[in-house]
Amino acid sequence: MLRLDGLSKTYTTGDAALSDVSLTVPKGQIMGLIGPSGAGKSTLIRCINRLVEPTAGKVxxxxxxxxxxxxxxxxxxxxxxxxxxxxxALVERLTVMENVLSGRLGYVPFWRSFLRRYSGADIQRAYQLLDRVGLMDKADNRADALSGGQRQRVGIARALAQDPELLLVDEPTASLDPKTSRQIMRLLTEICSERNLPAIVNIHDVPLAQQFMQRIVGLRSGRVVFDGPPSELTETALTTIYGEEDWNAMRQGDEEQAEAEADAKTRLEALAR
Amino acid sequence: MTEITHYSQVWAHRTPRARLFMWLGWVALVALFVFCWHLMTENTIWVFVLDAPRQAADIGGRTMPPEWGYLPELMKPLWDTINIATLGTIGGVIMAVPVAFIAARNTTPSATILRPIALFIIVASRSINSLIWALLLVAMIGPGLLAGIVAIALRSIGFVGKLLYEAIEETDARQIEAIEATGARGAQVLSYGIVPQIMPAFWGITVFRWDINIRESTILGLVGAGGIGLKLNASLNTLAWSQVTVILLLILGTVIVSEWVSARMRHALI
Amino acid sequence: MTATAYPTRWKRPPQIVKDRRWRIVLQIGIVVYLILAIGTVEVNWTRVYDGLERGQRFVMGFLQPDFTSRWTDIRQGLIESLTMTLTSTVVGVAISVPIGIGAARNLAPPWIYYICRSIIAVSRALQEVIIAIFLVAMFGFGPFAGFLTLSFATIGFIAKLLADDIEEINEGQAEAIRATGASWLQLVNYAVQPQVIPRLIGLSLYRLDINFRESAVIGIVGAGGIGATLNTAIDRYEYDSAGAVLLIVIGIVMVAEYGSSYLRKFLQ
Structure with missing residues (x-):
């Protein structure tokens, strides 16, 4: 279980990225973090493992x-x-296997990691994870030879190799196409329920969040402005999170995309006939 | 036809101010040049300069034909020269790697004390030519291959260190962040996050420097640091110009071959 | 599937030489070469041991440089070096421009192209020190030979890079100028010059820096400048004066590096 208590972050420039965020994420819960860019989503998850140092509060x-x-x-x-x-954020020039094994770095002494002499158990676990994400045959490929979706699967396997008690997921689908995005989200939710893992997922795609998350937290200017199940995420709630104009623009963008997709679909069907 | 006479007939490429600055710049450069020329040639003996074409013709005549019989004698010094360059490169790279990691902003252990020292080492090594290093080392540890190797190594630190620390600073921060997030130690972050990213640059720089070092090691013998330059010096001192021709042609051949080898190696390694 | 069914061993696949036999041959070859190469280095350890004491004196001289006792020599060498650097860079660049244009395939007829490319090749293949030896033999000792050496070396450097730059210019712009019926000179002036001038200025400043460093070297073979002063100081085992000379060289190179990057920003 993760509990954030009054977490705040003020950058040296004086910008308050987070102010007084308090949240509890119980075991097995997948929590989506939505909000406009600059709302502090990325700062929040980086404050949890202190890739960014919080200025006040408890994690x-x-x-x-x-x-x-x-x-x-x-x-x-x-x-x-x-x-x-x-x-x-895979190490591009290392093999897939090394990338997965790098999740064990915190557990092995330096000389073992340097000589790539991992224990049999670690290697078995790595293979098992690669199999779970469907990349068993790619173990010896270099990471930069993989497609975007495959790379994100390696990223998931690396995180799981740590044997974590919590997953922090930063925009997992931002650089993927819609279909791959859904596959990755499905894989993530499956894995979390298999292992009863809590997860915090930063996500900019509201429909995707509504589809896959159990709970949604809306962040605006570093403050929590919404906290509830996806079903409660109404138009008014979204307007409070994104502001009037942004939300309308986003919805419009979505509609255009949906129209374009529908259009492409009908064309393809016409071709197939 | 449209009436165009009311448009200005004067058009200038630059503003008057910019033109003025440009002219001032040129005038200053010319004045500086004349002044420097005057200072430089103060002690020049013009009789010698006027005599130069005759001297050139004289030397040119003596260099031909090359004395090819001298060639076998040059093989051992050539082998020495290659060894000076190769061992010197290896030594230089070994010393340059820690300097580069200390000099790079994102890996330096101490930005206020150690980093300026590392940067000074790099500048000092780069400013001083290997021939000067060799001159110093021959005076210290005596003539021979060792002085040449150390000279090449010392000169390589700056070159390799500078290019390598720039490569380290250009690494992708996200990959490093990801390794840090797994709970890896500092040394593990280096070996998994940074080293794989700079490997191609490292090999490219090393081979490039080796190529340069082959060139530079051919003349180190002029100050006694071993290799083919020793023979060059001896032939020059005895005014054996036809031997000098053979040596220069051999140096030229070696340089061309080393350039070809380094191009092939860089291609294979990257 | 249970975890035990997965392999427990993994070895990083080789990245460069994929064939195992070649890898072994290569590794043995490297080891043999290193043994042979290190074997050729004969070290007179007693001499090295004596040298350590001198090395220590040199380091001390470097830390406590003596600028004063040889100041007239240092001053003279410095003046020679600096003047030689400036004049040779100006003359070298001035000669490089026509040669560089001549060595650009897209501007020059083939016979001029080959002549200019061979001048560049000769200048690049011969090291400054070797050129200096010949020029000193012809023109006598002193900075004039050094000036000629550096000018010649500058030609190989600047003309090559300039020619490569011109060959890479945007053909579209050149086409557009040609289409207006411009003469060859107008073409160079309007299409080529604006595209390569900023680079040429940058390269000239860089070469100024290189020429100064080289001026410290060619003095060793008699071509004047601070190198001659340094050579004398080391011959006399005056390490404190040598340290002073080296510190001055390092200082000027540093100033030149900062200065040229500032000047380049200013000119653009």
Whole structure:
């Protein structure tokens, strides 16, 4: 279980990215974090594993407050938090297997990781995870030889290799096409329910969030302005999160996209006939 | 036809101010040039300069034909030269790697103390030619291959260090962040997040520097640091110009071959 | 599927040489070469040991440089070096421009192209020091030979890069100018010049920097400048004066690097 208590972040420039965010994410819950760009979504999840240092508040993972930890202890606690990134953030020039095994870095001594001498159990687990995300045959490929969807699967396997108690997911579908996006979201939700893993998912695509999330938190200018199940995410709620104009523009964009998709579909059907 | 006479007939490429600055710049450059020329040639003995064409013809006549019989004697020094370049490159790279990591903004352990020192090492090594390093080292540890190797190594630190630290600073921060997020130690972040990203640059720089070092090591013998330059020096001192021709042609051949080899290696490694 | 069914071993596949036999041959070859190469290095350890003491003196000289006792020599060398650097860069660049245009395939007829390319090739293949040896033999000791050496070396550097730049210019713009019925000179002036001038200025400043560094080297073979001063200081084992000279060289190179990057920004 993760509990955020009064979490705040003010950058040295004086911009308040987060102010007084308090949330509780119970085991097994997938929580979507939505909001306009600049609302602090990315800062929030980076404050949890302290890739960004919060200025005030508590991050309680189980009983441990991550904010007060020293360098070494923070490293050990980071193993409990798996992270999945927007543009995959795989080490491009390493093989898929090395990328998955890099999830074990917090557990193995330096010389083992340097010589790529991982224990049999680690390697088995890595293979098992690759099999789970459907990339068993790609283990020896270099990461930069994969497609976007495949890379994000490797990213998921890397995060799971850590044996995490919490997943932080930063815009997992931002650089993927709509179909692959849905596959990735499905995979993520399946994995979380299999392992009873809580997850916080940053997501800019509201329909996708409504489809896959159990709970949605809306962030605006660093404050929580909505917290509830997707069914409660009404027009008025979305307007409070995104503001009048942005929300209308977004909806319009969605409608255009939907029209274009429908159009393309009919054309394809016409061709197939 | 349209009436065009009311448009201005004067058009200038630049504003008057910019033109003025440009002219001032040119005048300053010419004045500086004349002044420098005057200072430089103060002690020049023009009789020697006027005599130069005759000297050139004289030397030119002596260099031909090349004394090919001298060639076998040059093989051992050539082998030495290649060894100076290769071992010197290896030594230089080994020393340059830590300097580069200390000099790069994103990996430096201390930005206020160690980084300026590393940057100074790089500048010092780059400013001083390998021949000067060799001159110093021969005076210190005596003539021979070792002085040449160390000279090449010291000169390579700056070159390799500078290019490598720029490559480290250009690495993709997201990949590094992802490795940090797994709970990896500093050394593991280096070996998984940064090293794979800079490997192509590393090999490219190393091979490039090796190519340059082959060139530079051919003349180190002029100050006693071993290799084919020793033979060149000896032939020059005895005014054996036909031997000099053979040596220069051999150096030229070596340089061309090393350029070809380094191009092939870079192609294969990257 | 249970976890035990998965393999427990994994080895990183080789990235560069894929064939195992070639890899072994290569590795053995490298080891043998290193053994042979290191074997050729004969080290007189007692001499090196004596040298360490001198090395220490040199480091001390570097840390406590003596600018004063040889100041007239240093000043003279410095003046020679700086003047030689400036004049040779100006003359070298001035000669490089026509040669660079001549060495551009898209502007010059073939016979001019080949002549200019061979001049460039000769200038690039011969090292400054070797050219300096010949020029000193012809023109006598002193900065004049150094000036000629650096001018010649500048030609190879600037003309090559200039020619490559001209060959890479935007053909569309050249076409447009040609289409107006412009003469060859007008073509160079309107289509080529604006595209390559900023680069040429940058390259000239860079070469100024290189020429200064080289001026410290060619003095060793008698072509004047600060290199001659340095050579004398080292011959006399005056490491504190040598340290002073080296610090001055490093300082000027640093100033030149900052100055040229500032000047380039200013000119653009």
């Amino acid at each position: 309680l993972l189980g009983d441990v407050d991550l904010v007060t930890l020293g360098k070494g202890e923070l490293r050990r606690q980071r193993r409990r938090v798996g992270m999945i990134f927007q543009e995959y």
